[in-house]
Amino acid sequence: MATQQRRERERARRASLIVSAAREMAEAEGWDSVTIRKLADRIEYSQPVLYGHFAGRxxxxxxxxxxxxxxxxxxxxxxxxxxxxxxxxxxxxxxxxxxxxxxxxxxxxxxxxxxxxxxxxxxxxxxxxxxxxxxxxxxxxxxxxxxxxxxxxxxxxxxxxxxxxxxxxxxxxxxxxxxxxxxxxxxxxxxxx
Missing domain, CATH: 1.10.357.10 (Tetracycline Repressor, domain 2)
Structure with a gap:
């Protein structure tokens, strides 16, 4: 049970990190600059990790x-x-x-x-x-x-x-x-x- 809760917290933290990074990039450079590849590079996760949280941009x-x-x-x-x-x-x-x-x-x-x-x-x-x-x-x-x-x-x-x-x-x-x-x-x- 504790392991599952930890995984859920970690998943929620990663999703929040993705959303925060997208907001920061969009505010700084506009939405055209926000791509899955650039987001993955920015938060230092692979693109498949991002797709594991969100279906796409x-x-x-x-x-x-x-x-x-x-x-x-x-x-x-x-x-x-x-x-x-x-x-x-x-x-x-x-x-x-x-x-x-x-x-x-x-x-x-x-x-x-x-x-x-x-x-x-x-x-x-x-x-x-x-x-x-x-x-x-x-x-x-x-x-x-x-x-x-x-x-x-x-x-x-x-x-x-x-x-x-x-x-x-x-x-x-x-x-x-x-x-x-x-x-x-x-x-x-x-x-x-």
Whole structure:
């Protein structure tokens, strides 16, 4: 029994090492530089060892994305629950934007590269937790006759759009705070119409 537990711990440690190395490489050099061969060289294991943990590069990207969703959900929830009354939406939105700016490769894995993660009703728990934080701040803003989940999806899409366009250098620099304030005012200004 003790031998089996030790093997399981060692396996989990190697998987974590692979995911951490992939994140570091992607943040430093972009996802195109992350290959099974380069990962194996970096962590000093053979390629078959990596394939023993992950079916391929896509599965590693999915693991990085899942970690990212866990971190983003925790960050948004921490921001939301520690904000002053009335400041929850802004705090949560800022946490989202900060995460996207601080971890661009992880953000890319989460929303562009991940292939094996389901959203919506079939989502894994970290994805549901992130949506729950969003829902907690947007649902109370739903006007009469509005579906709170649809309003939450719309709010998420707007914040995500700001994060993505800013990250990709598609917006004029130095105006992110102003853009966020405009967006928040639109949502706070009533039923979201």
């Amino acid at each position: 896509g599965a590693i990207v999915d693991a990085v994305a899942l970690e990212g969703f866990e971190e983003l959900a925790e960050s948004m929830e921490r921001a939301r629950t520690s904000a002053e009354d009335g400041g929850e939406l802004e705090a949560m939105a800022q946490a989202y934007l900060d995460f996207a700016a601080a971890k661009p490769a992880v953000f890319e894995a989460m929303f562009t590269l991940a292939e094996g993660l389901q959203f919506g009703d079939e989502a894994l728990e970290p994805l549901k937790a992130g949506f729950a934080s969003l829902y907690a701040v947007f649902a109370p803003l739903a006007g009469e006759g509005q579906d709170p989940e649809t309003l939450t999806e719309t709010g998420w899409a707007a914040i995500h759009g700001l994060a993505t366009l800013n990250r990709d250098g598609r917006l004029r620099p130095g105006l992110q705070s102003q853009r966020l304030q405009i967006l928040l005012q639109r949502f706070r200004g009533g039923s979201g119409a």
